Amino acid sequence: MGNKRFQSSLTKKFVMAFMGLFLITFLFVHLGINFLVLLPDTTAFNVAAHFMGTNPVIKVFEVILFGGFIIHIIYGLILQIQNWMARPNRYKIEGWSHTSPFSKFMIHTAAIIFIFLAIHLADFYFKAKLGHIGEVNIDGENIHDMAALVLAKFKIFGFVIGYIVAFVILGFHLHHGFQSAFQSLGLNNRTYTPFIKSLSTIISIVLALGFIVIPIAIYFGNF
Amino acid sequence: MATLDSKIPEGQLAEKWSNFIAHQNLVNPANKRKIEVIVVGTGLAGAAAAASLGEMGFKVKNFCIQDSPRRAHSIAAQGGINAAKNYPNDGDSIYRLFYDTIKGGDYRSREANVYRLAQVSNNIIDQCVAQGVPFAREYGGLLTNRSFGGALVSRTFYARGQTGQQLLLGAYGALSKEIHRGHVKMYNRREMLDLVVVDGRARGIITRNTITGEIERHSAHAVILATGGYGNVFFLSTNAMNSNGSAAWQAYKKGAAFANPCFVQIHPTCIPVHGDFQSKLTLMSESLRNDGRIWVPKKKEDAQKIQRGELKPTDIPEEDRDYYLERRYPAFGNLVPRDVASRAAKERCDAGYGVGNTGLAVYLDFKEAIGRLGRDVIEARYGNLFQMYEKIVDENPYETPMMIYPAIHYTMGGLWVDYELQTTIPGLFAAGEANFSDHGANRLGASALMQGLADGYFVIPYTVQNYLADQITVPFIKTDLPEFDEAEKGAKNKLNKLLSIKGSKTVDHFHKALGHIMWDNVGMARNKEGLEKAIKEIRSLREEFWKDVDVPGGLTGVNVELEKATRVADFLELGELMAIDALHREESSGGHFREEYQTPEGEALRNDKDFMYVAAWEYQGDDKEPLLNKEPLHYEEIEVKTRNYKDAKS
Amino acid sequence: MNLTLKIWRQENPEAKGRFEKYEISEISPDSSFLEMMDLLNEQLIKEGKDPVAYDHDCREGICGMCSLYINGRPHGPDSAVTTCQLHMRKFKDGETVTIEPWRAKPFPVLKDLIVDRSALDEIIQVGGYISVNTGGVPDANDIPIAKEKADLAMDAAACIGCGACVAACKNASAMLFVSAKVSQFALLPQGKTEAKDRVKAMVAKMDELGFGNCTNTYACEAECPKEIKVTNIARMNRQFFGAKVSG
Structure with missing residues (x-):
């Protein structure tokens, strides 16, 4: 007893949900840019990547985005640890209730996504920041040739497989996460909730498939 | 010999209660803090009394057997609660509710108490609505009513099929509020083993913590028993498994008179018994009789075929069905009072027209109602009951008629109390089903909830205060008084004795045997x-029990068998008193039907000349006959008549 | 029917506890689960063994006292019933049935299958009521309440406080229980006066007692014997944030 919490469980859930929805909007932007790499001329992709890497407004958003990730991860961990502590003695047989299977494995899918994210940042983001990337000249300016890096990576079989697995897992995470966020925010309503639940399925499939299609196209295509 | 002073206040019937309040003694707010009150039980009466006394500022100690006060058996009442609001504008009034209750009780209840009950009935509904009890409402947003047995008006308020649960949660909420404010101290999982009487006044109780096994002493200036009825003497009843008569029985053995023990209510609409291993009976709300029609086959050979499983109820054509309640009681039809409906079912089954594989069941058929109102309406009204029936019996009552049979449900008898709900022991009060006061020989449907809350919210808080007014100078009662030593020693001795017998038969064996004797002869x-x-038979069974019962385990820790054994030991004495009372009452009234006293049509035949009294039995010692005290009943505002449910003139 | 039972036995809250295996035969499919347990105990008593302790009372599915986590589900394999209304016809002859107590940090095991659920009472005590004293209340029909609202309040009020939601939740969260009470009063005009304090106090108490957080898995709704809906949880979230924002 007496463990008065710094923030109530409901507030923490609110933050989790809010950040989760925010991160989903980022995923859509990211996916949109990714598709540019499939264009015959990679200039557009490189320009977009350059814009994302250098524009001052985007730089501010970058900080917010990282903050969002970190808060989502830290709050997720705190909530999970509290959840484990709430049942110190486990059941011998458990989990036979009829519920969404994805919702039971959020922390597990989260861990895989986190590992992927670390590798992903090391492969692309930090490389770009630290300037270990070849350059191209566009309109008189030398910028990173991100497209070449991406195209090269996606010709590696193991890399493509890892990438696909990561996004399938992300799909699972979002399938529960998107609609669950609305519940946590208190937005559950007889009229809209069925729509939100369908939307959750659609979003998770669109995002996962969207990200997956690109490496497949590159691996098998003529880039 | 106890003197039975009913302490009915002066004045016209309608003014008695206000006269009492106007002239009663009060305790000033500063002194209330110095007075402790024990309330045993957290059902409607107990929780409401504990909460109300706490609100007033008394220091209350509240006890329950369950793990939480919210689980008291009041929760099981399904159908509703009566009040004389006359919201439907159908001619109801306080007088009519009073009249129906007296008549329903077959003129064996105390007029002044019943009138007060009808008076405060309306306050109960107001109180519950203010507490957030979600009563059923009309589309216009106002409260709705349904009709119940024994009345010609619709005066029953309900919360789906969970009225008892919702009312109790209201009282539990009020109790929780007082626990939070520190006015009530709650003791869960406690069984009361004995009452402590000091200098002729009730001053405390001995309890056993059912988890640790610890025997505890608790003292107070007054003790209120709201411990429910003793229906489980029959083993199979609709009472909860832990419901028992032991608290009231200890009070009886300490000198409180026990009134009308033979008045037991048999509820007509229970799910029939299905096997020897059965542990309890399940009630189907009486409200079902609003829309369901009760019948058995007209032809004995059809009934026999159904019993053998060769015919289904739906195979019996309309003209071969005997809607026996509608036939015998055209005015009230399927809504006759419970005792009448129960006996009529028994009569048909005994005559060989019963259905089900045992032949001990009748049909309750919703086909006509579903046709008239549609399945949706029936589902909205009784959905949870139908679902419950299907879970238990594995038959769909929307398609095939329900089977029902009478079962023990409520005990009208109980501790004798005066107008102030005080027993013959000063400072010991009894509220709710634990007392005998309001229902006479038969209780009307939806009146138990009304009485429990009336006693708890609106009667006890006044009358207990009246008693406590001269107790303000009495300091907190010490629990090291010799009376506490003695009571604790007695309780421990009884438990140790039960544990030491180490016989060959389980407690349930004796309980079942007692149940059979009771059902066959005192049913x-x-x-x-x-x-x-x-x-x-009860005497010899009791002897055998004390020689041959096997109670495993010890005094400490959880020992369910020991709990059961103490209760059955008391039931073996209480059952005998019920039989003695039934034997002495040479008439038929309400739930007490003596075959020797019936009309040529098979209806109950009262004997007002010789038996218009309350039989209050007084304990004289273990092997002595109890002493009969009589409280004569006088009816000033009511003309005593033979109950008639055949035509509408009442 | 013949069954093999694996039952959690634990002497007292401090003891370690273990599973014990029992064989039981000739069980009628029409008997209830607790009647089967009664028979087991009768058998154990005859063998001179300690009977299994478990909570139960009304056996009509309404008091909320019975519990038991049966084959991975609170109140067993049937839906919308409590253990006392669960019938043996839902099991197969020869089946092995594993029976565990409710498990959650705020529900310590007292003995065998009995757990202490007074944490739920404590949550109610800090505000799960409308603070009116006896007497002096308005006429019951003074405040009309839309039937739809009253029905929704009744749906929420149907909670019997058994704790199956906590037992079912992978996080041992009490959100469904707390939200049912918060919702009942949030939907009624009588409850609005104290609505903000109520939701804040009850949530704080729930957290303090060590219940887990909600991850919207909805096992609570799937296992609730009274079919309380998780829309109540969303309503409580709304109430809570509203109360926080407006202070």
């Missing part, structure tokens, strides 16, 4: 020969 129909036999 729906009784006669002299059977009752004499029952008394003999």
Whole structure:
């Protein structure tokens, strides 16, 4: 007893949900840019990547985005640890209730996504920041040739497989996460909730498939 | 010999209660803090009394057997609660509710108490609505009513099929509020083992913590028993498994008179018994009789075929069905009072027209109602009951008629109390089903909830204060008084004795045997020969129990068998008193039907000349006959008549 | 029917506890689960063994006292019933049935299958009521309440406080229980006066007692014997944030 919490469980859930929805909007932007790499001329992709890497407004958003990730991860961990502590003695047989299977494995899918994210940042983001990337000249300016890096990576079989697995897992995470966020925010309503639940399925499939299609196209295509 | 002073206030019937309040003694707010009150039980009466006394500022100690006060058996009441609001504008009034209750009780209840009950009934509904009890409402947003047995008006308020649960949660909320404010101290999982009387006044109780096994002493200036009824003496009843008569029985053995023990209500609409291993009976709300029609086959051979499983109820054509309640009681039809409906079912089954594989069941059919109102309406009204029936019986009552049979449900008898709900022991009060006061020989449907809350919210808080007014100078009672030593020693001795017998039969064996004796001889129909036999059999069963019962385990820790054994030991004495009372009452009234006293049509035949009294039995010692005290009943505002549910003139 | 039972036995809250295996035969499919347990105990008593302790009372599915986590589900394999209304016809002859107590940090095991659920009472005590004293209340029909609202309040009020939601939740969260009470009063005009304090106090108490957080898995709704809906949880979230924002 007496463990008065710094923030109530409901507030923490609110933050989790809010950040989760925010991160989903980022995923859509990211996916949109990714598709540019499939264009015959990679200039557009490189320009977009350059814009994302250098524009001052985007730089501010970058900080917010990282903050969002970190808060989502830290709050997720705190909530999970509290959840484990709430049942110190486990059941011998458990989990036979009829519920969404994805919702039971959020922390597990989260861990895989986190590992992927670390590798992903090391492969692309930090490389770009630290300037270990070849350059191209566009309109008189030398910028990173991100497209070449991406195209090269996606010709590696193991890399493509890892990438696909990561996004399938992300799909699972979002399938529960998107609609669950609305519940946590208190937005559950007889009229809209069925729509939100369908939307959750659609979003998770669109995002996962969207990200997956690109490496497949590159691996098998003529880039 | 106890003197039975009913302490009915002066004045016209309608003014008695306000006269009492106007002239009663009060305790000033500063002194209330110095006075402790024990309330045993957290049902409607107990929780409401504990909460109300706490609100006033008394220091209350509240006890329950369950793990939480919210689980008291009041929760099981399904159908509703009566009040004389006359919201439907159908001619109801306080007088009519009073009249129906007296008549329903077959003129064996105390007029002044019943009138007060009808008076405060309306306050109860107001109180519950203010507490957030979600009563059923009309589309216009106002409260709705349904009709119940024994009344010609719709005066029953309900919360789906969970009225008892919702009312209790209201009282539990009020109690929780007072626990939070520190006015009530709650003791869960406690069984009361004995009452402590000091200098002639009730001053405390001995309890056993059912988890640790610890025997505890608790003291107070007054003790209120709201411990429910003793229906489980029959083993199979609709009472909860832990419901028992032991608290009231200890009070009886300490000198409180026990009134009308033979008045037991048999509820007509229970799910029939299905096997020897059965542990309890499940009630189907009486409200079902609003829309369901009760019938058995007209032809005996059809009934026999159904019993053998060769015919289904739906195979019996309309003209071969005997809607026996509608036939016998055209005015009230399927809504006759419970005792009448129960006996009529027994009569048909005994005559060989019963259905089900045992032949001990009748049909309750919703086909006509579903046709008239549509399945949706029936589902909205009774959905949860139908679902419950299907879970238990594995048959769909929307398609095939329900089977029902009478079962023990409520005990009108209980501790004798005066107008102030005080027993013959000063400072010991009894509220709710634990007392005998309001229902006479038969209780009307939806009146138990009304009485429990009336006692708890609106009667006890006044009358207990009246008693406590001269107790303000009495300091907190010490629990090291010799009376506490003695009571604790007695309780421990009894437990140790039970543990030391180490016989060959389980407690349940004796309980079932007692149940059979009671059901066969002290049940729906009784006669002299059977009752004499029952008394003999109970005595020898009791002897055998004390020689041959096997109670495993010890005093400490959880020992469910020991709990059961103490209760059955008391039931073995209480059952005998019920039979003695039934034997002495040479008339038929309400739930007490003596076969020797009936009209040529088979209706109950009262004997007002010789038996218009409350039989209050006084304990004289273990092997002595109890002493009969009589409180004569006077009816000033009501003309005593034979109950008639055949035509509308009442 | 013949069954093999694996039952959690634990002497007292401090003891370690273990599973014990029992064989039971000739069980009628029409008997209830607790009647089967009664028979087991009768058998154990005859063998001179300690009977299994478990909570139960009304056996009509309404008091909320019975519990038991049966084959991975609170109140067993049937839906919308409590253990006392669960019938043996839902099991197969020869089946092995594993029976565990409710498990959650705020529900310590007292003995065998009995757990202490007074944490739920404590949550109610800090505000799960409308603070009116006896007497002096308005006429019951003074405040009309839309039937739809009253029905929704009744749906929420149907909670019997058994704790199956906590037992079912992978996080041992009490959100469904707390939200049912918060919702009942949030939907009624009588409850609005104290609505903000109520939701804040009850949530704080729930957290303090060590219940887990909600991850919207909805096992609570799937296992609730009274079919309380998780829309109540969303309503409580709304109430809570509203109360926080407006202070």
